[in-house]
Amino acid sequence: xxxxxxxxxxxxxxxxxxxxxxxxxxxxxxxxxxxxxxxxxxxxxxxxxxxxxxxxxxxxxxxxxxxxxxxxxxxxxxxxxxxxxxxxxxxxxxxxxxxxxxxxxxxxxxxxxxxxxxxxxxxxxxxxxxxxxxxxxxxxxxxxxxxxxxxxxxxxxxxxxxxxxxxxxxxxxxxxxxxxxxxxxxxxxxxxxxxxxxxxxxxx
Amino acid sequence: xxxxxxxxxxxxxxxxxxxxxxxxxxxxxxxxxxxxxxxxxxxxxxxxxxxxxxxxxxxxxxxxxxxxxxxxxxxxxxxxxxxxxxxxxxxxxxxxxxxxxxxxxxxxxxxxxxxxxxxxxxxxxxxxxxxxxxxxxxxxxxxxxxxxxxxxxxxxxxxxxxxxxxxxxxxxxxxxxxxxxxxxxxxxxxxxxxxxxxxxxxxx
Amino acid sequence: xxxxxxxxxxxxxxxxxxxxxxxxxxxxxxxxxxxxxxxxxxxxxxxxxxxxxxxxxxxxxxxxxxxxxxxxxxxxxxxxxxxxxxxxxxxxxxxxxxxxxxxxxxxxxxxxxxxxxxxxxxxxxxxxxxxxxxxxxxxxxxxxxxxxxxxxxxxxxxxxxxxxxxxxxxxxxxxxxxxxxxxxxxxxxxxxxxxxxxxxxxxx
Amino acid sequence: xxxxxxxxxxxxxxxxxxxxxxxxxxxxxxxxxxxxxxxxxxxxxxxxxxxxxxxxxxxxxxxxxxxxxxxxxxxxxxxxxxxxxxxxxxxxxxxxxxxxxxxxxxxxxxxxxxxxxxxxxxxxxxxxxxxxxxxxxxxxxxxxxxxxxxxxxxxxxxxxxxxxxxxxxxxxxxxxxxxxxxxxxxxxxxxxxxxxxxxxxxxx
DNA sequence: CATGAATGAGACTTCATTCAT
DNA sequence: AATGAATGAAGTCTCATTCAT
Numbered sequence: 001x002x003x004x005x006x007x008x009x010x011x012x013x014x015x016x017x018x019x020x021x022x023x024x025x026x027x028x029x030x031x032x033x034x035x036x037x038x039x040x041x042x043x044x045x046x047x048x049x050x051x052x053x054x055x056x057x058x059x060x061x062x063x064x065x066x067x068x069x070x071x072x073x074x075x076x077x078x079x080x081x082x083x084x085x086x087x088x089x090x091x092x093x094x095x096x097x098x099x100x101x102x103x104x105x106x107x108x109x110x111x112x113x114x115x116x117x118x119x120x121x122x123x124x125x126x127x128x129x130x131x132x133x134x135x136x137x138x139x140x141x142x143x144x145x146x147x148x149x150x151x152x153x154x155x156x157x158x159x160x161x162x163x164x165x166x167x168x169x170x171x172x173x174x175x176x177x178x179x180x181x182x183x184x185x186x187x188x189x190x191x192x193x194x195x196x197x198x199x200x201x202x203x204x
Numbered sequence: 205x206x207x208x209x210x211x212x213x214x215x216x217x218x219x220x221x222x223x224x225x226x227x228x229x230x231x232x233x234x235x236x237x238x239x240x241x242x243x244x245x246x247x248x249x250x251x252x253x254x255x256x257x258x259x260x261x262x263x264x265x266x267x268x269x270x271x272x273x274x275x276x277x278x279x280x281x282x283x284x285x286x287x288x289x290x291x292x293x294x295x296x297x298x299x300x301x302x303x304x305x306x307x308x309x310x311x312x313x314x315x316x317x318x319x320x321x322x323x324x325x326x327x328x329x330x331x332x333x334x335x336x337x338x339x340x341x342x343x344x345x346x347x348x349x350x351x352x353x354x355x356x357x358x359x360x361x362x363x364x365x366x367x368x369x370x371x372x373x374x375x376x377x378x379x380x381x382x383x384x385x386x387x388x389x390x391x392x393x394x395x396x397x398x399x400x401x402x403x404x405x406x407x408x
Numbered sequence: 409x410x411x412x413x414x415x416x417x418x419x420x421x422x423x424x425x426x427x428x429x430x431x432x433x434x435x436x437x438x439x440x441x442x443x444x445x446x447x448x449x450x451x452x453x454x455x456x457x458x459x460x461x462x463x464x465x466x467x468x469x470x471x472x473x474x475x476x477x478x479x480x481x482x483x484x485x486x487x488x489x490x491x492x493x494x495x496x497x498x499x500x501x502x503x504x505x506x507x508x509x510x511x512x513x514x515x516x517x518x519x520x521x522x523x524x525x526x527x528x529x530x531x532x533x534x535x536x537x538x539x540x541x542x543x544x545x546x547x548x549x550x551x552x553x554x555x556x557x558x559x560x561x562x563x564x565x566x567x568x569x570x571x572x573x574x575x576x577x578x579x580x581x582x583x584x585x586x587x588x589x590x591x592x593x594x595x596x597x598x599x600x601x602x603x604x605x606x607x608x609x610x611x612x
Numbered sequence: 613x614x615x616x617x618x619x620x621x622x623x624x625x626x627x628x629x630x631x632x633x634x635x636x637x638x639x640x641x642x643x644x645x646x647x648x649x650x651x652x653x654x655x656x657x658x659x660x661x662x663x664x665x666x667x668x669x670x671x672x673x674x675x676x677x678x679x680x681x682x683x684x685x686x687x688x689x690x691x692x693x694x695x696x697x698x699x700x701x702x703x704x705x706x707x708x709x710x711x712x713x714x715x716x717x718x719x720x721x722x723x724x725x726x727x728x729x730x731x732x733x734x735x736x737x738x739x740x741x742x743x744x745x746x747x748x749x750x751x752x753x754x755x756x757x758x759x760x761x762x763x764x765x766x767x768x769x770x771x772x773x774x775x776x777x778x779x780x781x782x783x784x785x786x787x788x789x790x791x792x793x794x795x796x797x798x799x800x801x802x803x804x805x806x807x808x809x810x811x812x813x814x815x816x
Numbered sequence: 817c818a819t820g821a822a823t824g825a826g827a828c829t830t831c832a833t834t835c836a837t
Numbered sequence: 838a839a840t841g842a843a844t845g846a847a848g849t850c851t852c853a854t855t856c857a858t
Contacts, residue, residue: 005821024228028849038823043850097310106301106377128379155375155382156393162374163367163397170366171359173310175332178359189360193367196400209838232832242840244834253832432636436853446819448855457853505718514709514785536787563783563790564801570782571775571805578774579767581718583740586767597768601775604808617842640828650844655829 006045006055008035013056018096023053024113050115058120060102061127069134078142079191085138086168086187093172100169104162105131135161148198160197164190210249210259212239217260222300227257228317254319262324264306265331273338282346283395289342290372290391297376304373308366309335339365343402352402364401368394414453414463416443421464426504431461432521458523466528468510469535477542486550487599493546494576494595501580508577512570513539543569556606568605572598618657618667620647625668630708635665636725662727670732672714673739681746690754691803697750698780698799705784712781716774717743747773760810772809776802 012034016026028049032039046052071084092099105128107120132154139157142148151157167190171178216238220230232253236243250256275288296303309332311324336358343361346352356364371394375382420442424434436457440447454460479492500507513536515528540562547565550556560568575598579586624646628638640661644651658664683696704711717740719732744766751769754760764772779802783790 022226022228024226027847029847039849040823040825040851041821044821044823049849101305104374104377125380132381155385155390158381159371159374159393159397162370166366166370167363170308170363173308176329177336177362181359186359189363193363193401197397231830243832244840244842245838247833248838248840430634430636432634435851447853448819448821449817451854452817452819509713512782512785533788540789563793566789567779567782567801567805570778574774574778575771578716578771581716584737585744585770589767597771601771601809605805639826641826651828652830652844652846653842656842656844661828 002045007059009042009045009052010056010059011035013052014060017056017060018099021096021098023116026053048115050113051119054116054119057102057116058123058127061105061131064102065127065130065134068131069137072134072137072141078138078145078147081138081141082164082191082194083187086164086190087183089165089168090172090183093168097172100165103165132158142194142198147195152198157198160194163197164194167193206249209241211263212241213246213249213256214260214263215239217257218264221260221264222303225300225302230257252319254317255323258320258323261306261320262327262331265309265335268307269331269334269338272335273341276338276341276345282342282349282351285342285345286368286395286398287391290368290394291387293369293372294376294387297373301376304369307369336362346398346402351399356402361402364398367401368398371397410453413445415467416445417450417453417460418464418467419443421461422468425464425468426507429504429506434461456523458521459527462524462527465510465524466531466535469513469539472511473535473538473542476539477545480542480545480549486546486553486555489546489549490572490599490602491595494572494598495591497573497576498580498591501576505580508573511573540566550602550606555603560606565606568602571605572602575601614657619671621654621657621664622668622671623647625664626672629668629672630711633708633710635728638665660727662725663731666728666731669714669728670735670739673717673743676714677739677742677746680743681749684746684749684753690750690757690759693750693753694776694803694806695799698776698802699795701777701780702784702795705780709784712777715777744770754806754810759807764810769810772806775809776806779805 009031012031013026016030016034017023020026026049028042029039031049031052032042035042042052046055067088068085071088072081074081076084089099089103092103105124107124135158136154138161139148139151143151152160167186171181171183171186213235216235217230220234220238221227224230230253232243232246235253235256236246239246246256250259271292272289275292276285278285280288293303293307296307309328311328339362340358342365343352343355347355355361371390375385375387375390417439420439421434424438424442425431428434434457436447436450439457439460440450443450450460454463475496476493479496480489482489484492497507497511500511513532515532543566544562546569547556547559551559559565575594579589579591579594621643624643625638628642628646629635632638638661640654641651643661643664644654647654654664658667679700680697683700684693686693688696701711701715704715717736719736747770748766750773751760751763755763763769779798780795783793783795783798
């Protein structure tokens with residue numbers, strides 16, 4: 001039960017982060033309201049607001065990485081897998097425009113508060129390692145299919161993936177300049193960018 | 205005088221943003237302290253904290269775009285210009301790891317507060333237009349030098365620039381996985397990515 | 409059964425009073441923890457925290473007076489009895505430096521709360537009477553042994569006893585000025601003070 | 613001005629301590645009300661409730677010792693000085709029955725809270741030293757007048773003074789057993805006890 | 817009997833803002 | 838023009854108590 005209630009609170013917190021876009025301004029009262037419980041009940045499960053937020057973020061990362069892993073694990077070909085992942089990201093960005101900060105694991109988004117920071121820094125390396133592994137499996141799939149000639153350096157394939165995610169992110173900012181593009185067109189561009197970055201290194 | 209004091213306050217605010225990494229948690233008291241004046245004096249120049257922050261951000265964008273324009277305007281060749289811009293970004297990221305959020309003009313980072321949001325949205329389009337123009341001049345330089353065969357679509361060249369900035373950003377996160385890379389190597393990679401993304405569109 | 413559980417709670421409460429030194433800051437959660445039971449169980453036996461504390465204090469007084477009586481009742485001579493009592497007090501003061509407040513039956517230490525006050529005031533007179541009787545028996549012993557020439561007024565003999573207890577109390581405060589004195593020396597001084605106060609009334 | 617406002621708050625706090633009789637249960641709201649200011653204003657002058665309480669107690673001790681010193685300094689004879697001091701004590705006890713705890717400098721009354729404790733412990737030794745000096749001057753006066761034959765040990769004269777104060781304290785508890793005694797009679801008894809304790813050491 | 821879970825009331829504290837000087 | 842002083846509103850957290858099981 002403790003586990004279940006904690007997850008309710010994680011999800012309440014995360015949906016507020018998605019709405020509010022600013023971790024620092026989340027109020028315990030809001031979390032409690034969203035989770036359908038009294039403010040004081042929150043403190044039965046967590047020592048402080050910071051503890052709750054920190055754990056919620058870890059929870060979010062874990063779930064996100066798990067989802068990523070599962071999508072990669074399903075035996076689709078690379079392009080289909082890649083597109084599902086971008087669709088997924090687009091969906092997340094619809095809910096929370098700041099999601100890219102989290103997807104790039106930018107620690108400064110989390111280190112609002114000394115308490116949150118110290119709670120998270122332990123788990124952070126572990127999470128990042130898992131994330132890199134999942135991303136690597138995706139890249140390996142593209143290599144196995146011959147789309148990428150030879151395995152690039154870690155930084156290179158990581159950047160290629162980040163860059164393709166950035167395509168979705170920039171498009172979701174809804175600048176009028178880019179409103180004419182559909183999600184599908186952007187995904188296609190992201191896909192091409194991935195391949196271009198990791199191929200033809202000899203050409204230039 | 206009014207002008208001068210306002211700029212002092214802008215700069216105080218911006219240096220706090222750079223340090224704190226969270227707009228929502230900046231306090232008027234801190235700004236006043238940094239600006240060497242009493243809290244109440246701040247209210248002689250601005251109606252509210254939000255007004256001050258919003259104007260400070262606009263000020264930052266303006267200065268940033270001006271700096272970008274000036275670097276591009278100086279008659280260096282494309283590669284040198286590009287590298288100076290990346291050096292500049294690296295310097296900004298050293299002070300404020302969240303700077304990319306601002307550089308990509310992600311509005312959600314600013315919309316902490318309804319007041320800030322409405323103040324900024326007027327100016328925002330103007331700023332973005334200026335930013336796009338500056339970026340376009342940079343891209344045009346690469347075309348003029350023949351590094352890019354033909355002028356790509358707006359979204360494509362904008363993404364190419366954003367992606368190259370992302371290289372610096374990811375590297376500045378100091379993940380142990382990428383600590384072996386020097387700033388110069390990363391700049392080179394960013395430069396190559398820019399060219400790859402905008403060339404060879406026929407190859408794939 | 410009810411009786412037994414209640415006593416467990418009394419003792420848990422009293423040991424917390426001994427540790428905390430402040431009745432007002434004792435928490436039901438602490439009492440329950442010390443008594444090895446759930447917080448809600450406390451409310452099976454007592455209507456409120458105040459009721460429990462009030463009854464615990466009464467229990468403490470009763471036990472204390474009984475102990476006092478028993479020591480006096482054992483057929484030792486006056487000086488030995490007196491010293492055992494002072495030893496006893498020293499032991500109590502080691503656990504709770506505020507014990508003197510209770511030993512002098514200073515009602516203000518108990519009247520933290522209107523509820524406690526009203527609960528106690530009924531019993532208080534009864535307890536004080538018993539206490540005075542016990543003290544009187546001690547004094548009578550000193551008279552029977554001829555150490556005191558004639559029976560002094562009630563206030564006088566009560567003060568003589570209180571004063572001798574104060575010796576122990578002051579010594580237990582561990583002021584560096586008095587650290588060189590041993591417990592035995594202080595007891596001797598307290599004993600002499602008792603005799604001096606109650607004798608030679610004609611001399612001065 | 614800061615000094616003046618702080619003193620207002622000290623006095624508000626001390627009058628609440630006198631009324632409430634329990635340091636732990638004093639509320640900032642009550643202090644602010646008593647001092648005629650908003651709750652938040654209190655925090656302009658003190659970092660926390662504990663800091664305010666600790667400083668208030670130090671202030672009380674200081675003022676008390678100063679008053680004691682001044683009474684002793686005025687060139688009255690010993691008995692008159694002694695009686696004025698006891699009158700003074702009686703007056704304090706009327707306001708705050710716990711005052712004896714403070715007069716005996718029982719540190720446990722102050723150490724409710726770790727913060728208060730650490731703030732005070734620095735000053736405590738200094739205060740105690742001043743207190744002992746003041747008491748010593750009083751005792752010296754009795755020696756100078758020949759009321760005490762030779763100067764007793766520090767512990768002995770300190771105990772004699774404490775004991776005489778205890779007379780007032782016990783009487784102020786208003787036990788029905790002692791209601792027939794007037795303040796003047798009690799003062800006389802306290803005075804005699806002082807002399808008896810410090811004289812005739814040879815007699816017993 | 818016993819208690820885990822929940823919570824309302826209320827405490828401390830922060831901070832943007834106002835106001836008198 | 839500048840600010841020290843004051844504060845209301847709001848946020849975090851605590852804790853005695855209730856209630857369903």
